[in-house]
Amino acid sequence: MAVAAVHVLVFPWPLQGHINTFVPLSTALVNSGVHVTFLHTEHNFRRVRCTEAAPRLRYLSVPDGLPDDHPRSVGDIFTLMESMWTMGSAAYRTLLLSLLFPGSGEFPPVTCVVADGIMTFAIDIAEELGVPALAFRTASANSFSAYLAVPRLLELGETPLPVDEPVHGVPGMEGFLRRRDLPRLAPAADGHPTESETAADVHPFLLTVAKGIAHCGRARALVLNTPASLEGSALAHISPHMRDVFAIGPLHAMSSVPAPAASLWREDDGCVAWLDGHTDRSVVYVSLGSLTHISHEEFTEFLFGLLGTGYPFLWVLRPDMVGAAEKEALRGAIGDxxxxRVVDWAPQRDVLRHRAVGCFLTHSGWNSTMESILEGVPMVCWPFFADQHINSRFVHAVWRAGLDMKDMCDRSTVRSMVTEVMESSEIRESVQALAQRVQRDVATGGSSDNEFKRLVGFITELSTTDRHQARSPVMNGDISHQG
Incomplete structure (x- = not known):
């Protein structure tokens, strides 16, 4: 049933992993009859080449405040955050005001905002203007629950360190979580931080992230890209802290209409054809995501560890991950x-569902973890930062869907873990059982399907009952913010 009067502005944090999740959310909303305005930063808008949109879906952009040649890499996250909170937020406010009073056209006024929970300003500004706002977090419910527990963790002195000491401060995870599994800062450019460096820097990082997590409780609801069957325990611990919680993932498996392009890099179309030439479950797929960087030493250990397995491998190495020395080493190793096969970027979902792929060596980002589970592909996990450390622990210790290689990067460990995952029938059976569970969640009548329908109804009701609260910029003294 069409709900044409409902118009949702969706606004992801401007990094690849977040965009990847917001795009299928937008597609699913559009398929439900909702108008959607997808808000990119200008820098990303140019990169994803958004030239066409579906009916009721359009793309707009705001500046992120950084020059075009700024790397926007993991080492510059706090610079990007500062710029988004100043120039980006001002541009967002001006745009949102204009969308409340659009005049004539096929798009009605914006009636609801679904903003990345990282961008607290996007939620606050919407509510100030009388537009109900929901927080959408693209990481796992387990990591969200761990961030909620930060005050208790700091009280107990259980901060992230690369040690096996057990953690007792995260409800529901007391039996298996270790300090090395807690979310951490990104490593320095020359490799993983030392224990002392981590201990010195972790408190400001954790407190900053925890403050943003707690802020989600001010939104009308929290939306998570996860199925209840996989993270039900964490969802139960989160719910009392939020006004409402919707578990609607994995979103990329829920939309019946293919989502539009979302990649900031050009995908290599030839790697799937290369996989066609290999036997079933014989290839190792290696991708460490859109932000991970590796040192020369780590690159070398990965390379010789993978070569040592004897298995063919498809390795995604972004241009900003390696330098001339690494490329020269690759040329010598690749042969014919x-x-x-090494590519700058790959169509990952197509790769993971290919019959030739037997193992995924991953950074344990939540999108990659969900995609691998859904396709029944076992994992070797080498987390880089933030929620990835929690995800990799669950993959290994709870879901039995792979092995956790965190804090290790030597060729013998790479070789042995990849070989074990490629050859283990127990791990493969476990991840395939998980795949069946998640597939039931996203099927018609499954938990995620039902929760998404509830979300559409929730947004529709907010858009109807809160419409009269949208304030005039003239009456409320906001005219000075319009461009």
Missing amino acids: GSKV
Whole structure:
């Protein structure tokens, strides 16, 4: 049933992993009859080449405040945050005001905002203007629950360190969580931080993230890209802290209409054809995501560890991950390309569902974890920062869907863990059982399907009952913010 009067502005944090989740959310909303305005930063808008949109879906952009040549890499996250909270937020406010009073056109006024929970300003500004706002977090419910527990963790002195000491401060995870599994800062450019460096820097990082997590409780609801069957315990611990919680993932498996392009890099179309030339479950797929950086030493250990397995492998190495020395080493190792293929970026979902892929060596980002589970592909996990450390622990210790290689990067460990995951029938059976559970969640009548329908009804009701609260910029003294 069409709900044409409902118009949702969706606004992801401007990094690849977040965009990847917001795009299928937008597609699913559009398929439900909702108008959607997808808000990119200008820098990303140019990169994803948004030239066409579906009916009721359009793309707009605001500046992020950084020059075009700024790397926007993991080492610059706090610079990006500061710029978004100043220039980005001002531009967002001006745009949102204009969308409340659009005049004639096919899009009605914005009636609801679904903003990335990282961007607390997007939620606050919407509510100030009388537009109900929901927080959408693209990480796992387990990591969200761990961030909620930060005050208790700091009280107990259980901060992230690369040690096996157990953690007791995260409800529901007391039996298996270790200090090395807690969310951490990104490593320095020359490799993982030392224990002392981590201990010195972790408190400001944790407190900053925890403040943003707690802020989600001020939104009308929290939306998570996860199925209840996989993270039910964490969802139960989160719910008392939020006004409402919707578990609607994995979103990429829920939309019946293919989502529009979302990649900030050009995908290599030839790698799927390369996989066609290999036997079933014989290839190792290696991708460490859109932000991970590796040192020369780590690159070397990965390379010789993978070569040591004897299995062919497809390795995603972004141009900003490696330098000339690494590229020279690759040229010597690849040979005729029959056993090794290296690409800048890959169509990951197509790769993971390919019959030739037997193992995924991953950074344990939540999108990658969900995509691998859904396709029944076992994992070797090498987390880099933030929620990835929690995800990798669950993959290994709880879901039995792979092995956790965190804090290790030597060729013998790479070789042995990849070989074990490629050959273990127990791990494969476990991850395939998980795949069946998640597939039931996203199927018609499953928990995620039902929760998404509830979300559409929730947004529709907010858009109807709160419409009269949208304030005039003239009456409320906001005219000075319009461009």
